[in-house]
Amino acid sequence: MFDNRNSLQKSVIIGLLVSIGLILHVVEGMLPMNAVVPGAKLGLANISNLLGLFLFGFQAGLQILILRIVLGSLLAGTFMTINFYFSLSGGLLGFLAMAVVYYCLSSCFSIIGVSVVGSVFHNLGQVLIAYFIIVSGGIFYYLPFLLLLAVPTGLGVGLVSYFTLNYLPEEGVYA
């Protein structure tokens, strides 16, 4: 009985995180960040995976990430296009890096550091997949700009996640 209740709560919270991530994903797509550097984004949707990773662990975070990317690209009408592969590659590499840092180096890095690592690797993944799509070394010209932008956006996402985690109850809800 108690187990059922816990897993139900877990599913509900994961669903909520997916929907929060979706809304952030869609809202973020409307922000004209292309004026700064083409392809630059705030990475707000990363808040939901980061929370999922910290609350429930690797599996739930990966679930949230993949559901969010697939549903978000369906909403934006970019499913199975280049944008979708950019999101997926960047998201997966960023999430894997975050998980490695969170599990192996959690004594060294705070949530802000994990978030910055995630956003840096997100950009690396996107630039790598862009390199494979248009086989041109010129794409790496963008890398330093994207990396420089990844630091403040990662800091912002990390701070938001930190304060959100502080407001959530510590024990009992998360199995």
Place this chain on the structure above:
Amino acid sequence: MKKIFDIMTFYDKIFIIAVIAISILILLYPIIFNRYTDNGEEYIVIRSGSEVVERIPIEETYDEKMEIEVNGPIGTSHIEAYEGKVRLYEAPPDDPLKTCEKTGWIDKPGPSIICIPNKVSINIEKLDGDLDGVSW
């Protein structure tokens, strides 16, 4: 602002500083070495009439001077390429205006050296530019 620094650990700051330093280094790399390292591959293309006579990767001209002779209807045009630049330094004596000699060096895609009497044209082409395919 003080609170951010309280939350961040020592390694967070190290990581952030390392990322900033690496990206600034990558940014400065082409400026320091003064080469088009981040562009696509550039080729010097020399045409006689409409057919391509020579197609030289521009990297080959950085270290040593290359001299190419192209024969056309009124004589031989002497072309040299060095340090990523190319010029036609001696037009045939029969060339009335020698415009191609006066064009001087070209070092990037866009301008071209054209010698109409001898039907020689030289320009620099990029196989894939750094901006042409980028839009998302």
